[in-house]
Amino acid sequence: MDESALIRSAQKGDLDAFNRLVLAYQDMLYNTAYRVLGDPALAADATQEAFISAFNKLKSYRGGSFKAWLLRIVTNACYDELRRQKRRPQTPLAPLSENDKEMETPRWIADPTASPEAQLEKAELDRAIQNCIENLPPDFRAVVVLTEIQGLPYKEAAAALKTPLGTIRSRLARARIRLRDCLQAIRELLPAAFRLEEGSAL
Amino acid sequence: MSKKPSFRDLTQLSAYLDGELSASAQKRIKDRLARDPEFATALDDLRLSRTVLRRTPQRRAPRNFTLSPQMVAKRPPMPRLVPALNYASLAMVLLFVFSFLAPVGTGGVANQELAAAPMAMEMEEMPAPALAEEAPEMAAEPAADSAMEEEAAPAEEEAGLAERTTPLPTAEGVQAEKTDANAAVPASAMPEPEPQLLLTGYQRALVIFLGVSVFLSWALRRATIAKWRKKLS
Structure with a gap:
């Protein structure tokens, strides 16, 4: 099934069709979120939020580049996360080892x-x-x-x-x-x- | 002559690098690049940044981000009966409220007023001659009792009764006074009717149906959510 057919099915509420789109675009969205946020865990959260939001807003998608549409949603999710970060203490950008040291x-x-x-x-x-x-x-x-x-x-x-x-x-x-x-x-x-x-x- | 590129020049160069300029603008940039070494160096700098960024390693998603029904469903689909019952409940509440405002038939306010002052209305409506006719019967009661009762009757009650009862013609004043005194006894002996809300049959039916409707809607909603959660888990 091609992308536009999957989008049409997903717009009718077919979650399986949408999940096939998720699998196709998840690396791209995660990469974008990671590069903007700089933190893998936050990037994963933003990506998940973006896909949920995309499914809920799918009826408002009126054609054009689906990739650009998804990137807009994930960028907005990242901006939301950055705004939240301003209101709470900073977390390390790299994961910590068991000794609480940043891994090389x-x-x-x-x-x-x-x-x-x-x-x-x-x-x-x-x-x-x-x-x-x-x-x-x-x-x-x-x-x-x-x-x-x-x-x-x-x-x-x-x-x-x-x-x-x-x-x-x-x-x-x-x-x-x-x-x-x-x-x-x-x-x-x-x-x-x-x-x-x-x-x-x- | 070579001069340091301005920010506008750098913006143009950056767009030129990406092929995002019009044909005429591209030609202008090419001409300047051929004769301006600083301009060419600036282009190389921008190209370097672009090359580095495009070489950025692409990360794989750490997990799958596929959605489950639970993630996207904010609430389970409700049976059609639930909204129908909700609308019915709302309609019944409105009918119930309007039933108190209705001037005839179902008015609860009218009932309340009637219940609050039945005696006063009876006395107001009773004509003076009728009172005079009743007087001989009252007078048949023992004179001693009458006298004692006259003394016992508090002045306040007399004043209150005088306000409530219709003034009688002066010719029958004395007799009327006796009559008033006699009438005051049963009136004061009876307890004042408590103001209470009396619902008509129509209003009672509305309340019952409203209760049933709200309960059914609540039970159906609860059962549907429980079933939905069980299905998801």
Whole structure:
């Protein structure tokens, strides 16, 4: 069954059809939530909330990009979470080990098929990028995640964030400049492969 | 001549990088890139950021986020009888309230008024000659009793009765006074009727049906929720 048929069935209340859409989009929504929030547990909560909200609002979906529609819902869930975070104490961004110490290479990003070195590089890159993303203001963060990480065109990102196209353009440019500065500052921490690519880009 | 790109230039460059500019704007950028090395360096910087972000590892969801019926169902579907009973209850409450406002037939207010002052109304409606006719019968009672009762009757009651009863013609004043005194005895001996709400048969039926309707709705709702929870668990 294709996506539009699944959406139509889900709109009629077919939960199984909706769950097939959930399976297709859950990685994308979780990634988006993680990049915006920076915390796996909060990202999982936001993703779950987004899917529940999407099912409840499904009748209001009037066509267009379903991916952009879902991304708008998960971004709103993330904004809600960020607002809640402001009202309560901060939680650590990386999971803690049994000794309450932050884990160097969290197991939740470890790829069992990769070598230990590759895993370490991947984790370092992930953390470096995530730190830089988290240094951006939330509105910039959402634009970067939707356009750069999820690959939405400007128009769809503008629709997803309910923001004018010009604002998306300027926020993305500002975010890229800030990220560039941030990545330069942590250059030594970046994996060798990345440094090589960086050199070639320059 | 080369100058440091402004923020507007960088925004244009960023959009150029993503192919989000119009054809004419793209041509302008290309021309400037060819002759402005600082502009080209700024483009490389933006490209680097984009490359890094696009290389960001994609995380897999830590678990499945599929929804269960319990997650999405705020309440179980209720049988059609439940809303019907609710509307019926509401209608009965309204009818009950309106029955007190109705001027004829079912008015509870009228009953209440009648119950509160039956004696006064009887006396008001009774014509003076009728009182005079009753007087000889009253006078047949022993004179001593009458005198004692006259003394015993409190002045307040006399005043109250004088207000409530219709003034009699002056010619029959004395006789009327005796009559009043005699009449005062049974009136004061009787307890004042307590003001109470008397419901008509119609109102009682409404109350009973309302009770039954509310109970049935509650029981049905409760049974449906219990069944729904059992089904989910």
